[in-house]
């Protein structure tokens with residue numbers, strides 16, 4: 001399920017051994033051929049300034065690289081910390097002194113240069129060994145001399161060369177520390193390959209840049225490349241503007257057809273609104289390209305409109321996905337941006353921009369309007385009413401453009417708030433909801449964007465935090481995407497899947513539930529974009545792949561849903577042993593499988609505690625009585641203050657069917673095979689005949705009733721002769737008629753006393769004598785309540801404080817495909833309702 005990924009971590013394990021033997025070069029070459037690195041798509045990792053700000057941060061970045069990168073990957077860096085700001089400030093000081101016609105270098109300037117150089121020198125000293133420190137300090141001092149000389153000369157000509165120092169130092173330093181501690185790396189100045197037309201457009205000459213980059217990269221090394229900077233066709237240094245390093249990373253990814261780009265930053269993903277001011281914002285785990293681009297355009301603080309451009313090429317077959325992750329918390333799952341299907345397209349976000357201008361002019365109508373649109377790419381525009389919303393920096397250019405057309409324009413300060421999502425401008429329900437949520441803000445206008453991915457309200461005043469929270473709450477209050485994984489596609493699993501489409505259609509609580517995983521013991525079909533529930537079984541047969549537990553846990557650890565529910569419809573102890581890991585991931589479990597709930601006291605208590613501490617829900621109503629609400633009834637009694645003293649009855653559908661039907665006219669073995677064919681027995685019917693299934697059920701109910709006991713505390717009469725106990729299931733079924741004599745004799749003896757045989761479970765608690773519990777074949781008078789059941793019915797008798805003289809009885813079919821699959825669906829609705837309820841309890845700051 002997951003791609004093979006041999007990271008530098010692994011290379012380094014070998015490296016430390018070989019380094020002692022002086023054979024590091026051979027090692028890298030060996031490793032490359034051994035792990036077939038050429039097969040893997042290159043990955044680009046970009047680290048922002050805050051991720052590289054201090055020695056501690058850089059060491060963290062080195063660990064991220066060690067864990068996530070392979071040789072030949074590309075690292076793109078911003079300047080360390082705020083170095084670019086410092087270089088801008090230094091440049092401005094010189095500009096000011098030129099304006100003031102000062103003849104001497106000011107103390108302030110000298111101090112600013114010294115501070116910058118000292119800060120960088122300190123970083124070098126902190127992270128590198130003595131040799132490399134010496135070398136990098138020498139290079140730094142040459143650069144500072146160069147900087148000082150440029151500042152004393154024609155600063156305008158060297159504006160970009162001056163700003164470029166930040167990235168140059170950062171790449172040099174990271175490359176040196178990687179060489180020292182991780183793997184061979186080479187440090188590349190992007191001005192040696194990346195050619196753009198000019199700083200306004202930043203359009204890349206892809207052909208030349210790709211060739212030059214290929215020439216610069218060295219096989220078997222990690223390339224560390226400067227972000228933010230490039231050159232023009234004449235070789236002059238250029239910058240890529242605000243957040244240019246993100247853009248550098250995606251340009252480079254497109255040049256090398258990378259598999260992935262990860263932007264490592266100081267936030268852990270993209271949210272449905274700015275989480276610093278909207279506490280209830282939802283992390284968007286998967287964001288379709290078009291929506292991400294629109295969010296970037298409309299003010300998302302992490303994404304920038306330009307960043308995505310190189311990755312979105314409808315003509316290309318190749319799709320590079322973009323990840324946003326936090327270098328401060330690298331294990332937290334971030335946001336993936338790329339080509340996604342229906343589920344990811346259902347997410348809505350809210351974003352805003354202040355300090356904009358509403359420009360109104362007749363020339364925005366019709367043909368000239370179209371020209372203005374092409375020239376200025378406004379935030380939004382209405383070419384019937386004649387207005388557009390632009391940024392303040394566009395005002396001058398727009399006025400000039402209109403002056404050349406000899407028309408008048410009026411400007412008015414405005415802000416916008418927008419709801420963004422897949423083609424929302426075409427969805428009446430969303431537009432209506434957005435409008436309703438805005439009523440106090442009195443928007444001047446509401447328009448759909450050209451790409452249809454946003455509806456934008458133009459506000460007469462700055463967008464307040466309160467308005468943002470109100471609109472966000474209204475737009476996202478129903479959003480909760482729940483993934484469903486069905487494990488076990490057998491007798492009951494199939495029936496569960498057959499019932500699923502109708503349930504999803506009619507039950508409101510299942511509205512945002514998506515089937516995303518189907519598993520048998522050897523094969524898995526996982527699709528984060530959802531599996532068509534109407535074709536689940538055929539898609540499984542067609543597309544499922546072999547998997548192992550490690551792959552399964554890795555996928556479960558990175559699933560992109562608000563919640564994930566695993567429905568365990570297997571008879572497997574092995575699978576039940578995964579519950580602890582599953583709960584620890586905050587994933588909910590519905591089990592028909594009885595192993596976990598009837599495991600050892602220590603294991604069971606561990607499971608309950610792990611589920612509790614990770615807010616994972618665990619339901620298993622069908623483990624006892626199939627669809628009968630026995631687990632719920634016991635919970636309910638306890639929660640309402642009752643205390644249970646006795647539990648007894650017929651707990652096995654199979655044994656109920658067999659003993660109610662067995663009257664001597666057919667052989668017992670024939671009836672057993674019939675029960676197996678009806679799907680009421682366990683996959684191995686000895687699980688029923690041995691009494692183990694009933695023993696487990698009694699344990700599960702006793703635990704529910706609040707008692708601490710283990711399987712060994714329940715006496716169990718095994719009805720399988722010793723000779724048949726250790727055979728395989730098929731061997732047992734071939735010799736099943738060896739059961740006949742024993743049961744024929746037992747029946748005749750009971751009948752001779754006017755009685756019958758039934759397999760009964762009994763649990764009793766008494767303050768003085770403690771617990772007694774057993775499951776066994778009993779001879780009962782025909783008049784006994786447990787003697788006269790419809791074949792396959794279970795009966796549960798509960799004695800408690802409130803049901804002392806007249807016990808509480810629950811009775812009905814206790815096994816079978818329909819009732820069990822139905823019981824699992826009941827648990828599913830129950831969990832989804834609980835999750836919805838939990839979500840509604842979340843308070844929104846400033847709102848309730």
Ligand SMILES: NC(=O)C1=CN([C@@H]2O[C@H](COP(=O)(O)OP(=O)(O)OC[C@H]3O[C@@H](n4cnc5c(N)ncnc54)[C@H](OP(=O)(O)O)[C@@H]3O)[C@@H](O)[C@H]2O)C=CC1
Nearest residue numbers: 488489490491492520521569570571572592593683815816
């Ligand atoms: N029959 C009934 O009336 C009731 C049954 N139950 C419980 O329902 C469960 C399922 O029973 P049933 O449908 O009859 O069983 P089946 O044997 O018909 O199906 C079992 C399914 O589980 C899969 N499986 C087995 N081990 C694993 C594993 N380790 N990981 C993933 N998948 C696995 C099997 O895969 P593969 O095909 O590859 O082996 C198969 O798809 C049992 O626990 C049973 O006790 C509960 C209440 C009532």
Ligand SMILES: N[C@@H](CC=O)C(=O)O
Nearest residue numbers: 652653654681682815
């Ligand atoms: N085999 C079991 C199935 C339900 O748990 C039974 O017969 O009761």
